[in-house]
Amino acid sequence: MVGKGNKPSMLASTPGLAPQPQVTFSDDNGRVTAVLPTGESVEVLLYGATVISWKDKNGDEKLWLSKAAKLDGSKAVRGGIPLVFPVFGTAPDHEQTSKLPQHGFARTSRWEFLGKSTSESTPASSTAADLSVKLDFGLSSAGLDSDAKSKWPYAFNLIYSVTLGRESLTTSLVVSNDDDKPFDVQVLLHTYLRVKDISSVSITGLGSATYIDKVGGVSPPQTQSASELTISGEVDRVYTPKDGASPTEVVPVTVVEGGKTKFTVVRDNLSNVVVWNPWVDKANGLGDFEPKDGYKNMLCIEPGSVSGWQTLEAGDAFEGAQTISFSY
Numbered sequence: 001m002v003g004k005g006n007k008p009s010m011l012a013s014t015p016g017l018a019p020q021p022q023v024t025f026s027d028d029n030g031r032v033t034a035v036l037p038t039g040e041s042v043e044v045l046l047y048g049a050t051v052i053s054w055k056d057k058n059g060d061e062k063l064w065l066s067k068a069a070k071l072d073g074s075k076a077v078r079g080g081i082p083l084v085f086p087v088f089g090t091a092p093d094h095e096q097t098s099k100l101p102q103h104g105f106a107r108t109s110r111w112e113f114l115g116k117s118t119s120e121s122t123p124a125s126s127t128a129a130d131l132s133v134k135l136d137f138g139l140s141s142a143g144l145d146s147d148a149k150s151k152w153p154y155a156f157n158l159i160y161s162v163t164l165g166r167e168s169l170t171t172s173l174v175v176s177n178d179d180d181k182p183f184d185v186q187v188l189l190h191t192y193l194r195v196k197d198i199s200s201v202s203i204t205g206l207g208s209a210t211y212i213d214k215v216g217g218v219s220p221p222q223t224q225s226a227s228e229l230t231i232s233g234e235v236d237r238v239y240t241p242k243d244g245a246s247p248t249e250v251v252p253v254t255v256v257e258g259g260k261t262k263f264t265v266v267r268d269n270l271s272n273v274v275v276w277n278p279w280v281d282k283a284n285g286l287g288d289f290e291p292k293d294g295y296k297n298m299l300c301i302e303p304g305s306v307s308g309w310q311t312l313e314a315g316d317a318f319e320g321a322q323t324i325s326f327s328y
Protein backbone atom coordinates (compact mmCIF):
# COMPACT_ATOMS: atom_id res chain seq x y z
CA MET A 1 0.00 0.00 0.00
CA VAL A 2 1.29 3.44 -0.88
CA GLY A 3 1.72 6.19 1.66
CA LYS A 4 0.54 4.32 4.76
CA GLY A 5 1.43 5.98 8.01
CA ASN A 6 0.21 8.22 10.72
CA LYS A 7 2.16 11.35 9.98
CA PRO A 8 1.34 13.85 7.25
CA SER A 9 3.62 13.35 4.27
CA MET A 10 4.51 15.53 1.32
CA LEU A 11 4.31 14.81 -2.40
CA ALA A 12 5.63 16.24 -5.60
CA SER A 13 9.19 17.27 -4.87
CA THR A 14 11.51 16.48 -7.78
CA PRO A 15 15.16 15.70 -6.95
CA GLY A 16 17.59 18.22 -8.46
CA LEU A 17 14.99 20.90 -9.08
CA ALA A 18 13.95 23.81 -6.93
CA PRO A 19 11.43 22.62 -4.31
CA GLN A 20 7.94 22.55 -5.73
CA PRO A 21 4.83 23.48 -3.80
CA GLN A 22 3.62 20.31 -2.21
CA VAL A 23 0.45 18.46 -1.45
CA THR A 24 0.02 17.66 2.23
CA PHE A 25 -1.39 14.29 2.84
CA SER A 26 -2.42 12.07 5.72
CA ASP A 27 -3.83 8.59 6.00
CA ASP A 28 -4.82 8.10 9.58
CA ASN A 29 -7.56 6.68 11.72
CA GLY A 30 -9.68 5.47 8.82
CA ARG A 31 -9.52 8.80 6.96
CA VAL A 32 -7.49 10.06 4.05
CA THR A 33 -6.93 13.81 3.74
CA ALA A 34 -5.18 15.80 1.02
CA VAL A 35 -4.48 19.53 1.01
CA LEU A 36 -3.20 21.41 -2.06
CA PRO A 37 -0.40 23.95 -1.53
CA THR A 38 -2.97 26.66 -2.25
CA GLY A 39 -5.17 25.47 0.64
CA GLU A 40 -7.97 23.45 -1.01
CA SER A 41 -8.67 20.16 0.78
CA VAL A 42 -10.61 16.93 0.64
CA GLU A 43 -11.26 14.32 3.33
CA VAL A 44 -12.43 10.77 2.64
CA LEU A 45 -13.57 8.16 5.18
CA LEU A 46 -12.51 4.61 4.36
CA TYR A 47 -15.95 3.62 5.62
CA GLY A 48 -17.96 3.80 2.41
CA ALA A 49 -15.11 5.71 0.70
CA THR A 50 -17.34 8.61 1.69
CA VAL A 51 -16.06 12.09 0.88
CA ILE A 52 -16.96 13.97 4.08
CA SER A 53 -15.34 17.33 3.37
CA TRP A 54 -14.30 19.42 0.38
CA LYS A 55 -13.04 22.92 1.08
CA ASP A 56 -11.90 25.75 -1.14
CA LYS A 57 -8.72 27.79 -0.58
CA ASN A 58 -10.48 29.97 1.97
CA GLY A 59 -11.59 26.97 4.00
CA ASP A 60 -15.22 27.28 2.89
CA GLU A 61 -16.94 23.91 2.94
CA LYS A 62 -18.64 22.87 -0.32
CA LEU A 63 -20.47 19.77 0.98
CA TRP A 64 -23.19 19.45 3.57
CA LEU A 65 -22.58 17.00 6.40
CA SER A 66 -25.15 16.39 9.11
CA LYS A 67 -24.01 17.28 12.63
CA ALA A 68 -25.47 13.91 13.68
CA ALA A 69 -23.80 11.92 10.89
CA LYS A 70 -22.23 8.71 12.18
CA LEU A 71 -18.57 8.68 11.22
CA ASP A 72 -17.69 5.57 13.23
CA GLY A 73 -18.78 2.96 10.71
CA SER A 74 -22.07 2.18 12.44
CA LYS A 75 -24.33 3.69 9.74
CA ALA A 76 -24.09 5.18 6.27
CA VAL A 77 -22.91 8.79 6.49
CA ARG A 78 -25.65 11.43 6.29
CA GLY A 79 -23.96 13.98 4.07
CA GLY A 80 -20.81 14.37 2.01
CA ILE A 81 -20.78 11.97 -0.95
CA PRO A 82 -21.99 8.47 -0.06
CA LEU A 83 -21.64 5.94 -2.87
CA VAL A 84 -24.73 4.05 -3.95
CA PHE A 85 -23.95 0.57 -5.36
CA PRO A 86 -25.15 -1.92 -6.62
CA VAL A 87 -28.79 -0.85 -6.12
CA PHE A 88 -30.46 2.55 -5.88
CA GLY A 89 -33.14 2.52 -3.19
CA THR A 90 -34.41 -1.04 -2.86
CA ALA A 91 -35.42 -3.37 -5.68
CA PRO A 92 -37.70 -6.09 -4.27
CA ASP A 93 -38.62 -7.20 -7.80
CA HIS A 94 -35.05 -7.45 -9.07
CA GLU A 95 -33.91 -10.88 -8.00
CA GLN A 96 -30.16 -10.26 -7.92
CA THR A 97 -30.37 -7.25 -5.61
CA SER A 98 -33.67 -7.91 -3.83
CA LYS A 99 -32.01 -8.86 -0.53
CA LEU A 100 -29.84 -5.77 -0.32
CA PRO A 101 -30.55 -2.85 2.01
CA GLN A 102 -31.46 0.62 0.66
CA HIS A 103 -28.70 1.94 -1.64
CA GLY A 104 -26.65 -1.28 -1.41
CA PHE A 105 -23.47 -2.00 0.50
CA ALA A 106 -20.74 0.26 -0.96
CA ARG A 107 -21.57 3.10 1.44
CA THR A 108 -21.42 0.82 4.46
CA SER A 109 -18.34 -1.23 3.58
CA ARG A 110 -14.79 -0.53 4.63
CA TRP A 111 -12.73 0.34 1.56
CA GLU A 112 -9.00 0.05 1.07
CA PHE A 113 -6.87 3.09 0.30
CA LEU A 114 -4.91 2.17 -2.83
CA GLY A 115 -2.70 5.23 -3.25
CA LYS A 116 -2.33 8.81 -4.37
CA SER A 117 -0.93 10.65 -7.33
CA THR A 118 -0.49 14.29 -8.28
CA SER A 119 -0.57 16.00 -11.64
CA GLU A 120 0.06 19.49 -12.92
CA SER A 121 -1.93 21.48 -15.41
CA THR A 122 -1.73 25.07 -16.56
CA PRO A 123 -5.10 26.76 -16.83
CA ALA A 124 -5.69 28.94 -19.93
CA SER A 125 -6.08 32.00 -17.70
CA SER A 126 -2.67 31.65 -16.05
CA THR A 127 0.96 30.76 -16.68
CA ALA A 128 1.38 29.15 -13.26
CA ALA A 129 0.78 25.42 -13.07
CA ASP A 130 -1.95 24.09 -10.80
CA LEU A 131 -1.53 20.89 -8.88
CA SER A 132 -4.28 18.36 -8.44
CA VAL A 133 -4.26 15.21 -6.34
CA LYS A 134 -6.04 11.93 -7.01
CA LEU A 135 -6.86 9.47 -4.23
CA ASP A 136 -7.78 5.91 -5.20
CA PHE A 137 -9.89 3.53 -3.13
CA GLY A 138 -10.80 -0.11 -3.76
CA LEU A 139 -13.48 -2.56 -2.70
CA SER A 140 -13.84 -6.10 -4.00
CA SER A 141 -15.94 -9.13 -3.20
CA ALA A 142 -13.00 -10.45 -1.15
CA GLY A 143 -13.21 -7.38 1.10
CA LEU A 144 -16.98 -7.55 1.75
CA ASP A 145 -18.36 -8.65 5.07
CA SER A 146 -20.16 -11.99 5.12
CA ASP A 147 -23.61 -10.41 5.33
CA ALA A 148 -23.17 -8.34 2.15
CA LYS A 149 -21.44 -11.24 0.41
CA SER A 150 -24.35 -13.57 1.13
CA LYS A 151 -26.87 -11.00 -0.17
CA TRP A 152 -24.95 -10.25 -3.37
CA PRO A 153 -22.71 -13.25 -4.12
CA TYR A 154 -20.83 -11.96 -7.18
CA ALA A 155 -17.11 -11.49 -7.77
CA PHE A 156 -16.55 -7.81 -8.49
CA ASN A 157 -13.98 -5.07 -8.14
CA LEU A 158 -14.62 -1.36 -7.57
CA ILE A 159 -12.09 1.43 -7.95
CA TYR A 160 -13.23 4.84 -6.74
CA SER A 161 -11.06 7.86 -7.51
CA VAL A 162 -11.43 11.26 -5.88
CA THR A 163 -9.53 14.06 -7.63
CA LEU A 164 -9.15 17.43 -5.95
CA GLY A 165 -8.37 20.39 -8.20
CA ARG A 166 -8.16 24.12 -7.48
CA GLU A 167 -11.81 24.72 -8.33
CA SER A 168 -13.21 21.24 -8.87
CA LEU A 169 -13.73 17.81 -7.42
CA THR A 170 -14.05 14.73 -9.62
CA THR A 171 -15.33 11.42 -8.30
CA SER A 172 -15.17 8.44 -10.59
CA LEU A 173 -16.22 4.82 -10.12
CA VAL A 174 -15.08 1.83 -12.16
CA VAL A 175 -17.02 -1.41 -11.66
CA SER A 176 -15.53 -4.65 -13.00
CA ASN A 177 -17.23 -7.99 -13.27
CA ASP A 178 -14.64 -10.53 -12.07
CA ASP A 179 -17.22 -13.32 -12.07
CA ASP A 180 -17.88 -15.95 -14.71
CA LYS A 181 -21.53 -14.86 -15.04
CA PRO A 182 -23.22 -11.53 -15.76
CA PHE A 183 -24.63 -9.25 -13.08
CA ASP A 184 -26.71 -6.04 -13.04
CA VAL A 185 -25.72 -2.88 -11.25
CA GLN A 186 -26.89 0.63 -10.52
CA VAL A 187 -24.48 3.36 -9.47
CA LEU A 188 -25.09 6.78 -7.93
CA LEU A 189 -22.86 9.51 -6.51
CA HIS A 190 -25.14 10.79 -3.73
CA THR A 191 -23.68 14.29 -3.43
CA TYR A 192 -24.91 16.62 -0.68
CA LEU A 193 -24.02 20.13 -1.89
CA ARG A 194 -23.95 22.93 0.66
CA VAL A 195 -25.96 26.05 -0.08
CA LYS A 196 -26.53 29.18 2.02
CA ASP A 197 -30.29 29.36 1.61
CA ILE A 198 -32.31 26.88 -0.42
CA SER A 199 -35.01 29.52 -1.04
CA SER A 200 -32.61 31.49 -3.25
CA VAL A 201 -31.39 28.45 -5.21
CA SER A 202 -32.37 27.48 -8.72
CA ILE A 203 -31.19 24.50 -10.74
CA THR A 204 -30.67 24.69 -14.47
CA GLY A 205 -29.81 22.01 -17.02
CA LEU A 206 -32.89 19.88 -16.41
CA GLY A 207 -35.31 21.75 -18.68
CA SER A 208 -37.15 19.34 -21.01
CA ALA A 209 -35.67 16.37 -19.14
CA THR A 210 -38.00 13.52 -18.27
CA TYR A 211 -38.26 12.58 -14.62
CA ILE A 212 -39.91 10.24 -12.19
CA ASP A 213 -41.26 11.89 -9.08
CA LYS A 214 -40.77 9.73 -5.96
CA VAL A 215 -42.54 12.00 -3.49
CA GLY A 216 -45.63 10.16 -2.25
CA GLY A 217 -44.99 7.10 -4.46
CA VAL A 218 -43.38 6.62 -7.84
CA SER A 219 -45.07 8.66 -10.59
CA PRO A 220 -45.25 7.83 -14.28
CA PRO A 221 -42.51 9.67 -16.25
CA GLN A 222 -43.13 13.40 -16.65
CA THR A 223 -41.32 16.10 -18.60
CA GLN A 224 -40.02 19.22 -16.96
CA SER A 225 -41.25 22.22 -18.89
CA ALA A 226 -39.58 25.01 -16.87
CA SER A 227 -35.93 25.66 -17.65
CA GLU A 228 -35.23 26.23 -13.95
CA LEU A 229 -36.16 24.18 -10.92
CA THR A 230 -36.62 25.88 -7.57
CA ILE A 231 -37.15 24.07 -4.28
CA SER A 232 -39.97 25.02 -1.94
CA GLY A 233 -40.95 21.64 -0.52
CA GLU A 234 -39.82 18.01 -0.50
CA VAL A 235 -38.18 17.04 -3.80
CA ASP A 236 -37.16 13.52 -4.79
CA ARG A 237 -36.88 13.15 -8.57
CA VAL A 238 -34.96 10.86 -10.87
CA TYR A 239 -34.15 12.88 -13.99
CA THR A 240 -32.96 11.68 -17.36
CA PRO A 241 -31.50 14.83 -18.94
CA LYS A 242 -31.60 15.29 -22.70
CA ASP A 243 -27.92 14.80 -23.43
CA GLY A 244 -26.56 14.59 -26.95
CA ALA A 245 -25.15 11.43 -28.49
CA SER A 246 -21.49 12.13 -27.73
CA PRO A 247 -19.91 12.41 -24.27
CA THR A 248 -19.10 16.10 -24.97
CA GLU A 249 -22.80 16.88 -25.40
CA VAL A 250 -23.67 16.22 -21.78
CA VAL A 251 -25.85 19.00 -20.40
CA PRO A 252 -24.30 20.26 -17.15
CA VAL A 253 -26.53 20.76 -14.15
CA THR A 254 -25.89 24.11 -12.50
CA VAL A 255 -26.84 25.24 -9.04
CA VAL A 256 -27.40 28.98 -9.01
CA GLU A 257 -27.70 30.82 -5.70
CA GLY A 258 -28.72 34.47 -5.47
CA GLY A 259 -28.23 34.83 -9.23
CA LYS A 260 -24.63 33.49 -9.17
CA THR A 261 -23.57 30.07 -10.40
CA LYS A 262 -22.48 28.17 -7.33
CA PHE A 263 -21.80 24.69 -8.72
CA THR A 264 -21.62 23.13 -12.16
CA VAL A 265 -21.98 19.36 -12.25
CA VAL A 266 -20.81 17.53 -15.37
CA ARG A 267 -21.58 13.85 -15.72
CA ASP A 268 -19.45 11.32 -17.57
CA ASN A 269 -21.31 8.18 -18.71
CA LEU A 270 -24.04 8.67 -16.09
CA SER A 271 -27.43 9.24 -17.66
CA ASN A 272 -29.47 10.15 -14.57
CA VAL A 273 -29.50 12.93 -12.01
CA VAL A 274 -31.42 12.53 -8.77
CA VAL A 275 -32.47 15.78 -7.12
CA TRP A 276 -33.33 15.38 -3.43
CA ASN A 277 -34.23 17.69 -0.59
CA PRO A 278 -36.11 16.11 2.35
CA TRP A 279 -37.64 19.40 3.52
CA VAL A 280 -39.30 19.68 6.96
CA ASP A 281 -41.12 16.39 7.59
CA LYS A 282 -38.60 13.99 6.05
CA ALA A 283 -35.71 15.77 7.80
CA ASN A 284 -37.60 15.43 11.10
CA GLY A 285 -38.03 11.73 10.44
CA LEU A 286 -34.32 11.10 9.83
CA GLY A 287 -32.62 10.54 13.19
CA ASP A 288 -29.17 11.40 11.84
CA PHE A 289 -30.25 14.63 10.10
CA GLU A 290 -29.11 17.62 12.19
CA PRO A 291 -29.81 20.42 12.57
CA LYS A 292 -33.42 19.72 11.69
CA ASP A 293 -33.57 22.88 9.60
CA GLY A 294 -30.39 21.81 7.78
CA TYR A 295 -32.53 21.09 4.72
CA LYS A 296 -32.25 24.86 4.09
CA ASN A 297 -28.51 24.48 3.61
CA MET A 298 -28.29 21.40 1.43
CA LEU A 299 -29.30 20.09 -1.94
CA CYS A 300 -28.52 16.63 -3.24
CA ILE A 301 -27.56 16.56 -6.92
CA GLU A 302 -26.79 12.91 -7.53
CA PRO A 303 -25.40 11.80 -10.91
CA GLY A 304 -25.98 8.12 -11.50
CA SER A 305 -27.09 5.28 -13.67
CA VAL A 306 -30.26 4.16 -11.93
CA SER A 307 -33.28 4.23 -14.21
CA GLY A 308 -32.44 0.80 -15.58
CA TRP A 309 -29.63 -1.68 -14.97
CA GLN A 310 -26.13 -1.83 -16.32
CA THR A 311 -25.66 -5.48 -17.17
CA LEU A 312 -22.00 -6.41 -16.98
CA GLU A 313 -20.97 -9.58 -18.72
CA ALA A 314 -18.13 -11.63 -17.21
CA GLY A 315 -14.94 -9.60 -17.55
CA ASP A 316 -16.74 -6.36 -18.48
CA ALA A 317 -16.35 -3.00 -16.76
CA PHE A 318 -18.45 0.14 -16.38
CA GLU A 319 -17.13 3.58 -15.52
CA GLY A 320 -19.07 6.66 -14.49
CA ALA A 321 -17.93 9.99 -13.06
CA GLN A 322 -18.92 13.49 -12.04
CA THR A 323 -16.95 16.71 -11.96
CA ILE A 324 -18.26 19.42 -9.67
CA SER A 325 -16.82 22.88 -10.32
CA PHE A 326 -17.27 26.17 -8.53
CA SER A 327 -15.89 29.64 -8.96
CA TYR A 328 -15.09 32.30 -6.39
Ligand SMILES: O=P(O)(O)OC[C@H]1O[C@H](O)[C@H](O)[C@@H](O)[C@@H]1O
Binds near residue numbers: 102103214237275300
Ligand atom coordinates in the same frame (compact mmCIF):
# COMPACT_ATOMS: atom_id res chain seq x y z
O1 LIG B 1 -31.84 7.92 3.80
P1 LIG B 1 -31.01 7.38 2.68
O2 LIG B 1 -31.05 5.89 2.59
O3 LIG B 1 -29.61 7.89 2.75
O4 LIG B 1 -31.62 7.93 1.34
C1 LIG B 1 -31.73 9.31 1.12
C2 LIG B 1 -32.39 9.58 -0.23
O5 LIG B 1 -31.57 9.10 -1.25
C3 LIG B 1 -31.98 9.40 -2.60
O6 LIG B 1 -31.88 10.77 -2.83
C4 LIG B 1 -33.39 8.92 -2.85
O7 LIG B 1 -33.89 9.38 -4.09
C5 LIG B 1 -34.31 9.32 -1.74
O8 LIG B 1 -35.55 8.66 -1.95
C6 LIG B 1 -33.75 8.96 -0.39
O9 LIG B 1 -34.63 9.35 0.62
